[in-house]
Amino acid sequence: MAQALKLEDLEIMRTLGTGAFGRVKIARVKATGEFIALKSLKKQHIIRTKQVDHVASEHHILRITNHPFLVNMKGFCQDPSYLYFGMEFVPGGDLFTYLRKVGKFDSTQAMLFAGQITLMFEYLHSMNIIYRDLKPENLLISADGYLKLTDFGFAKIVEERTYTLCGTPEYIAPEVLLNKGHYKPVDWWTLGVIIYEMLAGIDPFNDDDPMLIYQKILKCKYQFPRNFDAHAKSLVKHLLVIDLSKRYGNLKKKAEDIKRHRWFKNLDWNELVNKNIKMPYVPFLPSAGDTSHFVDYPDSYSNAPALNSAHDPFINWNS
Incomplete structure (x- = not known):
């Protein structure tokens, strides 16, 4: 259960990542020595860009979810300038960096990662939560090699x-582009994109021009490279489907159609969710709090001291 944080109880260290609203830093809880990821969001920017509802939604979703393949929230606080989310520190870096380093995955490794993503979405959808922003950058690698989904801003x-x-x-589903309303099927489309990207080393609708990317998506125009696993190809074809009545994950059996696909024939789903399967890649971590799997970022600002947030009207943490 996420608790209220106090910045003075934390030793705030190097930056792990940056975004439009702020940045994520690693921090050590002084009393326990535990390492967490501290996500800071600029209030002024959130208000100016009218993202208050999105941030409140992210905070609420983080409080109500709990799954082995999701990054869990540890605590929260705020000061006059920033909101702070204390998140579980996942030390292995992101899937984007790892995939670019190795080029592409073999079928077994891609299948194990895809299985974890399938379980993430099955859990979220059971709570009527759509994620809408699956991409390798938002999949972190745990110390045991398993994935953790992060960044619930969308x-x-x-x-x-x-x-x-x-x-x-590159990952937007066609129904989002057409602005006719979208729901859970958008996440299953992105699973198809990720499976393709893990096995091909590039996303299926890749182009330097975003407008051409959108045109390819709306036409569902892509080609498989040679030596693409035949079973994985079959699943991708069932996921990258414009007709929602035919897209896997959105049929009568929902996620079961994906889990029963022949690409996953040898996968024990209970063993996977219980993390009893040894992952093909386990990140080398010489010490607790190791950040060598993250890119170096310059620190452009320092964190202000925490104030008592009980009377700060910006967000009701107890809602």
Whole structure:
């Protein structure tokens, strides 16, 4: 259960990543020695870009979710300039960096990662949460080699459909581009993109021009490279489908159609979710709090001291 944090109880260290609203730093809890990832969000920028509802939604979703393949929230606080989310520190870096380093994965490794993503979405969708921003940068690698999904800024609890245009160009589902309303199937489309990218080393709709990317997506125009695993190709074809009535994950059996696909024939799903399968890649971590798997970022600002947030009206942490 996430608790209130106090910045003075933390030793805030180097930056792990940056984004439009702020940055993520590694921090050590002074009393326990535990390392966490401290995500700071600029209030002024959030208000100016009218993202208050998105941030409140992210905070709520982080509080109500708990799954071995999701990054868990440890605590939260705020000061006059920033909101702070204390998150589980995942030391192995992100899947994007690892995939670019090795080029592409073999079928077994891609299948194990895809299986974990399938379980992430099955869990989130059971709570009517759509994620909407799956990409390798948002998949972190744990010390045991398993994945953790992070960055819930675009995630949303939806009962039927929503119309917000959001996501990363190469991964956006066609129904989002058409602005006719979208729902859980968007996540299964992105799973298809990720499977293709893990096995080919490049995403299926790649282009330097975003508009051409969108055109390819709307036409579902892509080609498989030679030596692409035949079973994985079959699953990708069932996921990258414009017709929602035919897209795997959105049929009567929902995620079961994906889990029962022949690419996953030899996968024990219970062993996977319980982390009893040894991962093909386990990051080398010489010490607790090791950050060698993250890119170096310059520190452009220092964190202000924490104030008592009980009367700060910006966000009600108890809602």
